[in-house]
Every structure is written in structure tokens, then in C-alpha cells.
Amino acid sequence: MTTIELPTRQRVDRLERMWQPEPGVLGWLTTTDHKRIGLLYFWTTLVLFGLGGAEALTMRTQLASPNNNVVGPSTYDQLFTMHGVTMIFFFIIPMTTGAFGNYLIPLMIGARDMAFPRMNALSFWVFLASGLFLYIGFAAGSGPDGAWFGYVPLTTRAFDPGRGEDFYALAIIFNGISSSLASANFIVTMFKMRAPGMSFNRMPTFCYAFLAASFGLLFALPALSADCIYLWLDRNHGTHFFDVAKGGSTLLWQHLFWFFGHPEVYILIVPAFGIATAIIPAFTQRKIVAYPLIAIAELLVVFIGFGVWAHHMFTVGLPTITVVFFAAATAMVVIPSAIQVFSWCMSLITGMPRFKTPLLFIAGFIFMFVNGGLTGLMFVAIPFDQQVHNTYFVIAHFHYIIFGAAVFPIFGGMYYWFPKVTGKLYLERPGQISFWLIFVGTNLLFFPMYIVGLLGMPREIYTYAPSTGWSAYNLAETIGGYLTAFGILALLGNLVVSYRRGEPAGPDPWNGPTLEWATSSPPPEYNFAVIPTVTSAYANWDVADRERDARNLADGAMVLDQGHETAVSSVADGRFSEIVEMPHSSPWPPILAFCLAMVFTGLVIGKIGLAAIFALLCLVSLGGWHWKEPQEA
Amino acid sequence: MSELAVPRTTQARNARAVARAAAERIGFPAGWWGMLMLIASEGTLMGSFVATYWYLRLRAPHWPPAGIPDPKVVVPMAMAGVLLTTSVPMQLASLAVRAGRLTATRLWLLLAFVVQSGYLAYELADYMDELHRTAMTRDAYSSIYFLLLGADHAHVFIGLLLELWLLLKLVRGLTMYRLNATVAIAWYWHFVNLLTVIVIGTLTSVNVV
Numbered sequence: 144m145t146t147i148e149l150p151t152r153q154r155v156d157r158l159e160r161m162w163q164p165e166p167g168v169l170g171w172l173t174t175t176d177h178k179r180i181g182l183l184y185f186w187t188t189l190v191l192f193g194l195g196g197a198e199a200l201t202m203r204t205q206l207a208s209p210n211n212n213v214v215g216p217s218t219y220d221q222l223f224t225m226h227g228v229t230m231i232f233f234f235i236i237p238m239t240t241g242a243f244g245n246y247l248i249p250l251m252i253g254a255r256d257m258a259f260p261r262m263n264a265l266s267f268w269v270f271l272a273s274g275l276f277l278y279i280g281f282a283a284g285s286g287p288d289g290a291w292f293g294y295v296p297l298t299t300r301a302f303d304p305g306r307g308e309d310f311y312a313l314a315i316i317f318n319g320i321s322s323s324l325a326s327a328n329f330i331v332t333m334f335k336m337r338a339p340g341m342s343f344n345r346m347p348t349f350c351y352a353f354l355a356a357s358f359g360l361l362f363a364l365p366a367l368s369a370d371c372i373y374l375w376l377d378r379n380h381g382t383h384f385f386d387v388a389k390g391g392s393t394l395l396w397q398h399l400f401w402f403f404g405h406p407e408v409y410i411l412i413v414p415a416f417g418i419a420t421a422i423i424p425a426f427t428q429r430k431i432v433a434y435p436l437i438a439i440a441e442l443l444v445v446f447i448g449f450g451v452w453a454h455h456m457f458t459v460g461l462p463t464i465t466v467v468f469f470a471a472a473t474a475m476v477v478i479p480s481a482i483q484v485f486s487w488c489m490s491l492i493t494g495m496p497r498f499k500t501p502l503l504f505i506a507g508f509i510f511m512f513v514n515g516g517l518t519g520l521m522f523v524a525i526p527f528d529q530q531v532h533n534t535y536f537v538i539a540h541f542h543y544i545i546f547g548a549a550v551f552p553i554f555g556g557m558y559y560w561f562p563k564v565t566g567k568l569y570l571e572r573p574g575q576i577s578f579w580l581i582f583v584g585t586n587l588l589f590f591p592m593y594i595v596g597l598l599g600m601p602r603e604i605y606t607y608a609p610s611t612g613w614s615a616y617n618l619a620e621t622i623g624g625y626l627t628a629f630g631i632l633a634l635l636g637n638l639v640v641s642y643r644r645g646e647p648a649g650p651d652p653w654n655g656p657t658l659e660w661a662t663s664s665p666p667p668e669y670n671f672a673v674i675p676t677v678t679s680a681y682a683n684w685d686v687a688d689r690e691r692d693a694r695n696l697a698d699g700a701m702v703l704d705q706g707h708e709t710a711v712s713s714v715a716d717g718r719f720s721e722i723v724e725m726p727h728s729s730p731w732p733p734i735l736a737f738c739l740a741m742v743f744t745g746l747v748i749g750k751i752g753l754a755a756i757f758a759l760l761c762l763v764s765l766g767g768w769h770w771k772e773p774q775e776a
Numbered sequence: 777m778s779e780l781a782v783p784r785t786t787q788a789r790n791a792r793a794v795a796r797a798a799a800e801r802i803g804f805p806a807g808w809w810g811m812l813m814l815i816a817s818e819g820t821l822m823g824s825f826v827a828t829y830w831y832l833r834l835r836a837p838h839w840p841p842a843g844i845p846d847p848k849v850v851v852p853m854a855m856a857g858v859l860l861t862t863s864v865p866m867q868l869a870s871l872a873v874r875a876g877r878l879t880a881t882r883l884w885l886l887l888a889f890v891v892q893s894g895y896l897a898y899e900l901a902d903y904m905d906e907l908h909r910t911a912m913t914r915d916a917y918s919s920i921y922f923l924l925l926g927a928d929h930a931h932v933f934i935g936l937l938l939e940l941w942l943l944l945k946l947v948r949g950l951t952m953y954r955l956n957a958t959v960a961i962a963w964y965w966h967f968v969n970l971l972t973v974i975v976i977g978t979l980t981s982v983n984v985v
Contacts, residue, residue, distance in 0.1 A: 258806040327813030335806040361813060365821035369828065376923070381913035384828070390836050390916035398831070399824060705784065713802040714809075721801040723952075724786040762937070769941070772953040774786040 151697050155672050157704045162255075162668035165728050173728040175260035176668060180267050181246030182564070187271055188238040189635075194278065195229035196631070198222045200624055203588075207621040209609040219605035220288035221307070225281055227291025228311065231411065232318045233274050235549050239414035240325050240360070241270065243556055244353045246564065248329065250659035250666060251347050253338025253675040253682070255709035258331040261729045261768065266324040268736030273317035276743055280310035287311035290603060292404065293374065295385040295396045300378045306747065309378060312371040313743050319364045319371075320739070326357035326364075333357075337712050338658070339719035341677040347657045348431060348680075351438040352417025359410040359445040367403035370396055379749070394459060401452035409448040411545060412512075413441055415552035416483055419505045422552075422559050423487055425653040426502040427494025430681060432486045440479035440486075447476050457525055458532045466525055474523045480516055484509060500574035504555030507582045511547020515540055518593065536596025542589045554581065554634060561638060562652045566664040567645030573637045580630030587623030591616035656681040661689055674701045674710045677717070707773070724773040731768035738764055791950040795876030798955055807953075811960035815967045818931065822971055825924045826978055832916050839982060840917050844910055847921075849980045852902075856976040859895045859932070860969045862888045870962035873955050881958060882946050888965070889939050896932050903929060921979060928975040931968045938964060 164170040164179070174180060202222050205213040214222065245263065249256055257263045280286065285306035289298035298308045333354050337346065373384035374396070383389035385396055424431050431437060453461060453469040487509055496502060518540040522528040531537060561569045595616045600607065607613055651660040660683045662671050673695045679685055695701045703710065707725045712718060738761045745754030783801055788794040798805075833839045840846065869884035903925060912922040938961050945954050 259810060262810075323817050327810060327817065330813060331806050331809040334809055361817055362820050365817055366824045369821055369824035372923075373828075376919070382919035382923075383913070383916040384832075384919055386916065389914075390832065390841060391919070392832060392835060392916075395828060395831055399828070402824075705787075708784075710782075711801075711806060714804075718802050719782050720803060721783050721785045721797070721805070723784075723806075766941070769945075772786075772951055774951065774953070 154696065154699060154702055154704060158669045158672060158702070159667070161704060161707055164668060170728070172733055173264075173730050175256070175264050175726055175728055175732075177245050177249050177257050177260065177263060178564075178666065178668075178670075180263050181242050181244075183267050184237050184241035184245060184270070187267075187274065188234050188242060191229055191233040191274055192238070195226050195234055196628060198226040198229065200628060202226065203621040203624040205605060206607075206617050208618065209607050209611070209614050211606055214605070216605045217288065220290075220603075221281070221286035223603055224287045224290050224293075224311070225277075228277065228287065228315070230545070231291060231407070232315065232322075233270075233277070235411045235545070235553075236322055236360070237270050238553055239411070239418075239549075240322070240329065240353065240356060241267065243414065243418065243553070243560075244325075244329055247560065247659055248332060248350055248353060249336065250563075250662065250670055251350055251657045252333065252336060252341060253658045253671060253677060254332065254336035255670050255674075255703075256336075256725050257328050258334075258336050259328050261726050261732055262324055263328050264729070264732035265735060266321045266328065268733045269324065269739060270318065270321040272736045272740035273314055273321060273743075276317060276740060276747075277310060277314035280306065280314070280747070285310055292400055293396075294400075295374065295377075295393050298374065298378075299385060309375060309747050312375040312378070313747050316368050316371050316375075317739070317743050319368045322360050323364050326360035329353055329357040330361065334714045335711050336709065337717050338675045338677050338682075339710060339712055340717055341682070341712070342717040343715055344435070345677055345680045345682075345717070346438075348420040348434060348437050348441065349417040349657065352413045352415075352420065352441045355442045355445040356410045356413045356417075358442075359406045359413070359448065362449070363403040363406040363410065366399045370399040370403070373399075375746075394456075397456050397459065398452070401455045402449075404455065405452040406445060406448040408541070408544065409445045411549045413444055415508065415549045416441055416444075418552035418556040418559075419487060419508060420483075421655075421657065422501045422505050422555055423490050423494075424681070425559070425655045426497050426499060427490055428654065429490065429494035430656070432489040432493065433482070434680060436482050437486050440482040443479040444476065447472065447479065451476065454522060454528070457522075457528045470523045470525055474520070477516075477520060480512075484513060484516075499558075500569070500571060500578055501555040501559035503575060503578045504551050504558070507578065508548055508551035508555065511543050511551060511585070515543025515547055519544065531596055533601055534596040535592040535600045535602055538602050539589050539592030539596055542585075542592070546585055546589070551581075554578075554631075557634070557638065559653070560659075561641065562648030563659055563664050563666070565642050565645070566648055567641050568648045568652060569641040569645060570637050573633060577630050577633035577637060580633055581627055582630075584623050584626030584628075584630050588620050588627055589623070591619045591623075651683070654684075656684050658682045661692070672696050672702060674703060676701070726773045729768065731764055735761060735764040735768065785952045788952055791876040791878045794950050794952050794955050795874060797952060798874055804959075805952075805956045807956035808960050808963065811963050815964065819967065819971070822924075822927060822931075822975070825920070825927060826974065829920050829924055829978055832920055836917070840921075841915050844914070844917060846982050847980050852976045852980055855895060855899060856973050859892065859972050862891050862895075863966050863969050865891075866962040866965045870959050873950070873958040876950070878946065878950050881950075882943065885939060885943055885946070885958075889936065889943065892932065892936055892939070892965075896929065896936065899929055899932075924975055925979060928972055931971060935961075935965055935968050 164176060165173055171179060201214060205211050205219060287307040287310055289303060289308055293311055296302055333350055376382040377384050383391045385391045385393050387393060420431050420437055450472045451469055453465060454473045457466055558569055558574055595613045598613060600613050648664050650663050658675055661675060673692045675682065675692050676688055678688055703722055707727055708722050709725050710719060711721045711723055713720050738757045741757035742754045745757060783797040785797040785801060788797045865884040865888040869881050872880035872884060907922060910918050912918050942957055942961055
């Protein structure tokens with residue numbers, strides 16, 4: 144053991160050398176570093192968020208006044224479909240799991256990378272390719288126009304000719320591959336890669352939230368993929384899954400879609416719960432109230448979410464007993480949700496909250512979530528649901544949940560982890576202003592939707608008559624929409640300016656509770672020079688443990704510098720189990736993603752031969768991928 | 777806890793050292809968990825197909841629709857039974873590799889590969905033959921019938937590719953990577969075998985249930 148005699152500096156240099164990425168663009172193309180992949184996800188989803196936002200603003204501009212003529216009905220149909228698909232599949236899921244999860248989870252659990260680094264890169268490249276696939280179709284005039292839930296028979300070939308819905312079906316399967324890979328990777332990472340000593344009852348609640356969302360994705364997405372396979376086959380190859388005349392069923396689409404679609408809602412917001420439970424302890428300087436209940440509630444929300452799908456279908460004529468069952472199951476979701484709300488509130492009340500921008504966003508999130516949650520609970524009253532079904536009341540409800548509860552914490556998280564990612568502090572006062580702009584803007588945008596919904600304004604109409612009396616509300620919504628967009632631009636502008644001119648942040652500006660704050664900002668390629676040892680769920684507050692890490696570095700213990708190495712632990716109790724070589728950078732993930740994209744392109748333009756050739760090339764690139772094993776590299 | 781007490785599993789360079797390192801670690805490796813995730817995801821996809829079959833069937837006045845003969849029962853179930861027995865050599869290969877017995881691992885894998893290939897060859901010929909007589913586009917019954925059966929065959933095919941790849945890798949000796957792969961691929965085959973029994977059981981249940 145010659146390494147033990149080497150001084151600390153040389154040991155760190157050795158790690159630097161071992162983990163050094165390829166230079167330049169090639170380094171980004173072939174990277175398997177979870178932090179770089181997280182950033183790639185972040186920038187890509189930000190662009191897609193911009194596109195989805197532009198679509199929303201165009202719709203709001205159209206609806207600003209009655210009988211408006213900014214866009215025609217067929218464009219409007221494409222806009223709301225693309226807006227929904229983009230925000231759900233191409234913004235929130237990849238932003239939370241892809242960007243936040245990728246960057247933060249290995250840091251929080253004290254690992255040097257994800258369990259499957261190359262598969263992690265693959266999920267990003269597949270995600271990027273699927274986004275390009277959908278938007279190239281849209282730009283070429285083949286945007287889907289059957290809403291994000293794509294109900295049959297409206298989306299069958301007979302009623303919706305053109306390529307739009309083919310792009311929809313295939314893009315969602317394509318995107319689903321990416322999300323399935325990512326969720327499998329997160330689950331195994333959280334099971335096996337936790338630092339020694341981090342048993343399940345010491346894993347940060349942030350990780351529990353992402354674990355719950357990953358399980359949700361893993362088990363919900365296949366139902367949607369099956370559904371989209373049927374849709375594509377029915378539209379292009381003459382099968383009859385949804386053709387009632389030939390023994391098919393249109394309700395089949397809805398059952399499978401919502402079997403995915405409702406867990407999906409929780410998949411969107413549970414990571415936001417996780418972000419909230421990460422930010423609250425840092426700005427109250429106390430442990431989160433009821434840690435075990437929070438962890439269980441996060442998992443339980445998703446679990447119950449698998450048993451409530453038919454509450455989206457109360458008006459299609461299901462048997463009464465079915466409807467009542469699903470209403471009762473839906474009411475049950477209140478329990479884990481309320482546990483979390485009370486925990487956040489009690490943590491704020493019993494701590495010493497400092498309302499810096501991230502915590503402001505979390506406070507705003509709690510308000511929005513309670514608001515959207517209470518109107519969600521109203522849908523359990525079946526006659527009320529049937530009354531407001533398909534109106535703007537529903538739109539208001541799920542935008543309070545999806546924008547208010549899922550996106551607010553994303554914004555808060557952007558501010559909170561900005562110093563970690565860039566090493567700079569953001570500007571506090573402009574940050575607070577951006578919060579108030581977004582908070583006022585979204586409430587002005589979404590609250591009047593409750594009212595016009597109750598007044599009977601149906602969703603997905605491209606215009607309305609002045610005699611309806613909806614004009615003032617719609618104008619207010621549009622103003623709110625622009626105010627929100629302005630707030631988001633203020634937020635992004637703040638981050639850009641801070642990145643250029645911000646004060647240096649140091650490793651831990653917030654005295655954060657979790658391990659990402661124990662390393663430098665931005666973290667080095669290998670994350671931690673010493674694999675940390677963990678004795679509680681608030682590892683960065685355990686001063687003695689972190690001092691031991693520093694001593695370990697001096698002694699050369701737990702440095703794991705004999706290669707591209709990381710520690711692997713046992714699943715439940717986090718006992719140190721083995722030391723493994725991790726894969727280096729690899730060109731194969733982007734190549735495989737490209738081949739997959741060509742397969743889907745072949746399928747959508749009806750060139751099965753092209754698809755078959757590239758399917759074969761997919762296998763070849765998988766062969767190349769596995770040719771060299773990590774320890775041979 | 778020092779890293780000195782913990783095995784550097786990927787550094788083992790011969791079969792015996794690999795087996796020893798595998799025995800020293802606690803619990804299954806990440807690769808095995810990854811396979812479990814694949815099984816969970818694929819199982820849910822296939823579960824959606826099976827659920828679709830029953831959903832359509834329970835709403836149909838005649839199943840199969842008039843004009844389509846009932847599916848064969850005895851031969852497909854017997855074939856599924858044959859495939860199920862390959863779980864035995866797969867598990868023996870998995871045990872052998874963990875004992876560091878490389879030759880036994882290769883032989884068990886080869887035996888399983890031969891039987892599974894035979895199964896797939898017969899089933900594919902039968903599939904094409906059925907497709908020839910009844911088009912997938914005839915009605916909802918034939919759509920789900922051929923999709924479900926075809927998806928099951930695709931899983932067998934992917935299993936064969938994995939096995940072939942593993943056999944090629946094992947020619948160059950044993951590493952921790954290949955040991956993990958053997959254990960994981962054995963699990964994949966247990967899953968596929970069970971899946972096949974469920975799928976063929978579902979499709980042939982017309983006369984029984």
C-alpha cells in the first residue's frame with residue numbers, strides 16, 4: 144500500500160487524474176458524469192419549457208378577448224396538445240428526475256456516480272432525440288392535435304388523418320424509454336450506491352421523493368406505452384384495438400391512459416415535495432418534522448395514485464360501484480398529502496424560518512398545493528365532478544397543482560442549488576421580486592379559471608362569444624400569464640447575471656443538512672475525495688463525521704483511488720459491501736440514441752426497412768457498448 | 777469501517793478470485809437490481825397486454841369471434857412447459873458461476889440456449905403459419921392475440937441474444953462483470969419462462985375458462 148505514504152495533495156491529484164473528463168465538446172458528448180448529464184438535462188428542458196410556455200402564451204393571447212383571431216382552430220388544437228405534452232413529458236419529468244435528480248442524488252447519498260453511468264447518459268440522449276422528434280414533426284406541420292390525453296376515436300385515422308398523432312404515439316413511447324431507463328437507474332442508485340452507514344432510515348427525504356417518483360414511472364409508463372402501441376398499430380397497420388365495430392373498445396384507451404395518467408400527476412409533484420423537504424431544513428435550521436412519516440407519505444402518495452385512475456372517467460358511464468370505489472380511493476390521497484403539509488407547516492412554525500428566495504417559493508408552493516388539493520378533493524363528490532368535467536374548473540385545478548405545486552419548488556430549487564452548481568451566490572432582492580411576480584402572476588392566471596369553469600366555459604375551445612360574460616376573466620388570465628412569463632424571465636435573468644458576477648458562494652452558504660453541501664461548489668468530477676461515512680439523515684450537520692472524513696483523507700482511508708472507483712453498499716442497512724470500477728466516458732450512449740431515433744423516424748414515415756436496419760444497428764451499438772468492461776478501460 | 781476489509785470486486789482476475797470476491801460482498805450487485813428493474817418494467821408492459829386481452833374478451837359476445845377456430849391448447853402448453861424447464865440449467869449456470877466453475881457455467885448455458893432456440897424456432901414457424909391463416913387485421917381478437925404472442929416471442933428472442941453474448945464473453949474467461957451478467961440473465965430467463973406460461977395460458981384458456 145504505497146498510497147498511504149503519499150501526502151493528501153498528491154492523493155487528490157491522483158483522483159483528479161483518474162476522473163478527468165475528455166476535453167471540449169467531445170467530453171460533453173461522451174460524458175457519464177451525473178453532474179454533466181444533469182446540466183445537459185437542465186438546459187434541454189429549459190428550452191422545451193420555453194417552447195411550452197410560448198405555446199401557452201399564444202393560447203392566452205388568442206383567448207384574451209372574445210372572437211379573437213390570433214390563431215385558427217386547427218393551430219389552437221395543436222398548441223394545447225403540444226403545450227400539455229411538452230410540459231408533462233418534456234419539461235417537468237426530465238427537469239425533476241433528469242436535472243435535479245441526476246445532479247443531486249449521487250451527491251446527497253455520498254456516491255461518486257449513478258449505479259449505471261452510461262445508461263444515465265443514454266437516458267439523456269434518448270430524451271433529447273425524442274424531444275427533437277416531436278418538435279420536428281410539429282415544425283413540419285404534423286403537430287398532434289388530439290390533446291395530451293389523445294382520446295380515441297378522435298385520434299384514430301378516420302377522424303384525424305395526417306401524421307400528427309403518429310408523431311404523438313411514437314414520441315411518447317420514445318420518451319418513455321428515456322424515463323424508464325432513468326427511473327430504473329435512480330432506484331438502483333438509491334438502493335446500492337449510498338455511502339456506508341446510510342441505512343434507509345438515514346436517507347434524505349429528498350431521495351425518498353425521487354424514489355417514489357421513480358417507482359411510479361417504472362410501473363406507470365408501460366401502460367401508456369402499450370396504449371400508444373395500440374394507437375400506432377390501429378392508425379398504421381389496420382389493427383382494431385379501439386375499433387368498436389370489430390370488437391375493440393374506445394374505453395380501453397382511457398383505462399390504460401389514466402392508469403398511467405394519474406400516477407403521472409404524483410410523479411410530477413412528488414419530486415417537488417422532495418425539493419420542499421430539502422429546502423425547509425436549510426432555512427429553518429431544524430430537522431424536518433416527522434421524518435419517517437414524510438418518507439412513508441411520499442411513497443404512499445404514489446402507491447395510492449395507482450388506484451384512482453377512473454376518477455378521470457366519471458362521465459363515461461362506468462358502473463356506479465366502480466365510480467364510488469375510485470372516489471373513495473381518491474379521497475384517501477388526502478391522508479399522505481395532509482401529513483406532508485402539516486409537517487412543512489410545523490417545521491416552519493417551530494423553526495426559525497429565514498424567508499430567502501428558495502423558502503419563499505416553498506411557502507408559495509404550500510399555498511398553491513393546498514389550494515389545488517382542496518379543489519381536487521371536490522372532484523370526489525361525483526355529481527360535482529360530472530358538473531364541472533371538461534370545464535376550465537378542471538384546468539384551474541391541475542394548473543394549481545402542476546404549476547403551483549410542481550414548478551414552484553423547481554424554481555425554488557434553482558435558487559437553492561445555484562450556489563452549489565455554479566459556486567456563485569444569486570442576487571437576493573431580484574430573486575424575491577421574481578417570486579412575487581410569479582406568485583401574483585400565476586394566481587391571476589389560474590384563479591379566474593375556477594370562476595369561468597363554474598360559469599361553464601369548456602376547455603379546449605379556441606374562442607368564445609362576448610355574450611358569455613367570460614371576457615373580463617379571460618383578459619385577467621392573459622395578463623396573469625404575461626406577468627408569470629415576465630417573472631420567469633426575471634428569475635432566469637437573475638441566474639445569468641449571478642453566474643457572471645455573483646459573489647463566491649463557498650461550499651456551504653446555507654449550512655445545508657445533506658451531503659451535497661459537504662463538498663466544494665461546484666463539486667469535483669469524483670464528488671468526494673473521501674467516501675463519507677453517515678450516521679444520520681442530516682449528514683452535513685454531523686460535524687464529527689465530517690471531521691473524520693478530513694482525517695481519512697490525511698490518512699488515505701476511504702479515498703478509493705486505485706481507479707475509477709466507488710463504494711457499493713447493502714440495500715437496507717447501508718453496510719459497506721464492495722468497491723467497484725465505474726465506467727469511463729463512452730461514445731455509445733449518443734450513438735445508440737441516434738440509431739433509436741432513426742428507428743422511430745423510419746416508423747413514422749412508414750419506411751419499415753429503414754427502421755429494421757437501424758434496429759440492427761442498435762444491437763451493434765449495444766455490442767460495442769459492452770465490448771469493454773469497466774475494469775478493462 | 778476501512779476499505780481494506782471490503783473486496784475490490786472488479787479487480788479479481790481469475791475465476792476463483794472472482795467467485796471469492798462475489799461471496800465476500802453483502803447482497804446482490806447493482807447489475808442484478810438493474811435486471812430486476814427491467815423485469816418490473818417489461819412485466820408491467822406485458823401485464824398491460826394481458827389485461828387488454830381480458831378486458832376485450834370479457835366484453836365480447838363471442839370469443840374468439842365467429843369464423844376463427846379456437847386456439848390449440850395441448851401443443852402450445854407443452855412447448856411452454858419445455859421452455860419452463862430451461863430455468864433449471866439457467867439456475868445451475870448461475871450457481872456454477874458463483875462457485876467459480878467456468879466450464880460448467882458454459883455447458884449449462886449452452887444446454888439452455890439449444891433448448892430455448894428450438895422452442896423459438898418451432899413457435900415462430902407456428903406463429904407465421906397462424907398469421908397466414910388469420911390476419912392480424914381481421915378483428916380485435918386477432919389484433920391482441922398476435923400482439924401478445926409476438927411480444928412474448930420477442931422476449932424469448934432478446935433472452936437468446938443476451939445468452940449468446942454472454943457465451944461469447946465467457947470464452948475469454950470469468951470477470952466480476954460476467955458473473956453478475958450470468959446471475960442477472962438467469963433471472964431474466966426465469967421471468968421470460970413464467971411470462972410465457974402466463975401468456976400461452978391466457979391465449980389458450982378459451983376452452984377452459
